[in-house]
Amino acid sequence: MFFSTAKEIWENLCQTYSMKKDIAACYKIENKIFHTSQGSLSVTSYYGMLNGSWIELDQYQNLKMKCTDDSIALAQFLERMRIFKFLSGLNSEFDPIRIQILGKEKLPSVSKVFHIVRGEETRRSVMLDGGKSVDNSALAAGNSVYNSSLVAGNSVDNSTLATGKAPKEVHFLHLESLIVMIVGAAIVRRRVILRKGASNLMERRRTSNVLENSKVPYKGMLIRHHLTLKLK
């Protein structure tokens, strides 16, 4: 390059490489965003990838709004689109958190959404089984208020599954404390009944009655039963 001042170099580079209003460049980025999904990436690097592309896109599109109201509306619209894109590309293990975010009356900002999902990822990584089981994802959908009891219920499930029979302490937990049952699917329901089968027949009948009488809107719905059965 033959220029006599730094400014000339700078301006020339700007013209050559900045790709302002370059439609092909925009297409390339949009295309990349469209095909980006979390896959094997961590939430952080997935978000970083998307965010980088969005910033680039903003630069290239070079949109100029004339009035403040419009620019606010545009910003909100973009924010929404980006939240949707971010959420839709997440792996299925984040389904519950996705539902939680979309269920909010007012969507948080993209960075806030990222923060929530990242927190969820961290929480999952500290769980022993890596949060792969069906029960866990159902648990995560629950309110944080119920989390402690939910987690207790989960550990009961796991230990029952592992040992194949209900240990005594588990029984106590189920009948004496406030019982939280997760009816995720028919399998889970059957599992619960089977577990109850380890106790006496009367209780089994009562439990299954409760289960059948409860209105299950659709599979995967979380139902909490506060059983007041007393241990003899």
Next chain:
Amino acid sequence: MSAKNTTPLNSIDLQVLQSNYRLDENNYLQWALLVRATLKGRKKLNHLDGNPPAKTDSKYEDWDDEDFFIMTWLWNSMTPAIS
């Protein structure tokens, strides 16, 4: 090519950019941000978007030297294919 050794005239020290931040075909945006931030931090941004002082001005010579220094720094911040 350390920038420090070639600054007898001004106090700015411009480190040569790390090789993976140098300008290539597809990182212009990042590179431009980095260069602007670096020069702004050295109070030398006027070399990119300001106007030079008049040639008759006593400051002109200093400015010109500085400008050449920044030019070399810019070249060193690009991949050979571009510079």
